[in-house]
Amino acid sequence: MRRLPRLVPDQPFPPYAYRPGHNPHPTRDPDGHSYGVTPVAFVQPDPADWGACRQYLFGIDLFNHGYYWEAHEAWEGLWVACGRQGRSATFFRALINLAAAGFKARMGNARGVRANSGTALALFQSFAKQADHRGTRFMGLELAELIDFAESISHQHPAGGTAPDGICRLDFDLVLRPE
Numbered sequence: 001m002r003r004l005p006r007l008v009p010d011q012p013f014p015p016y017a018y019r020p021g022h023n024p025h026p027t028r029d030p031d032g033h034s035y036g037v038t039p040v041a042f043v044q045p046d047p048a049d050w051g052a053c054r055q056y057l058f059g060i061d062l063f064n065h066g067y068y069w070e071a072h073e074a075w076e077g078l079w080v081a082c083g084r085q086g087r088s089a090t091f092f093r094a095l096i097n098l099a100a101a102g103f104k105a106r107m108g109n110a111r112g113v114r115a116n117s118g119t120a121l122a123l124f125q126s127f128a129k130q131a132d133h134r135g136t137r138f139m140g141l142e143l144a145e146l147i148d149f150a151e152s153i154s155h156q157h158p159a160g161g162t163a164p165d166g167i168c169r170l171d172f173d174l175v176l177r178p179e
Contacts, residue, residue, distance in 0.1 A: 007057040042077035050139035068102035094123035121150035140178025
C-alpha cells in the first residue's frame with residue numbers, strides 16, 4: 001500500500017483491496033469487506049465545491065492507495081448521482097474506467113488495462129473538448145495529466161503480456177493530487 005496523505009483521513013480503508021481469486025468479493029460474498037453494508041446515498045457533487053464532496057475525495061484516497069475496485073465503486077455512485085449524462089458524468093465515467101484499468105493491472109490483465117485506459121482516454125479527451133475555455137482542471141484534477149497517463153497506459157504492450165508470477169508489468173503509478 002502506498003504511503004500518501006489522505007484526503008478523508010477519518011474514513012477507514014477496507015481491510016483489503018479486492019483481487020479476484022485472492023479475496024472474497026466485497027459485496028457478494030458473506031466474507032466480503034462490504035457484504036451487507038447499506039450503500040451510501042450519493043449526492044451529485046458541485047464541481048465548483050469539489051473539496052466538500054467526501055465521496056469524491058474518498059474515491060481519490062482509494063485510488064491513490066491501490067483500492068481500484070473500491071474507487072471504481074465510489075465514483076460509480078457519483079456518476080449515477082449525476083444522472084449518467086452530462087459533463088460531470090463524463091468525468092466520473094472516465095475516472096471509473098481509469099480505476100478499472102488499475103484493477104485489471106492488479107489482476108495481471110494487460111488487455112483489460114489497455115481497453116479500460118483507452119476508454120478513459122477517449123472520455124477525458126471528449127471532456128477536455130467540452131471544457132474548452134473553462135480551464136485545465138476539473139474537480140481539482142489536471143486534465144492534461146489524466147489524458148497523458150491514460151494514453152501512455154493504453155499503448156503499453158508488455159513483452160509476453162504477464163510475468164510468470166501472473167502480475168501485469170504495466171506501470172500504474174498515477175497519483176491523483178487535487179488542487
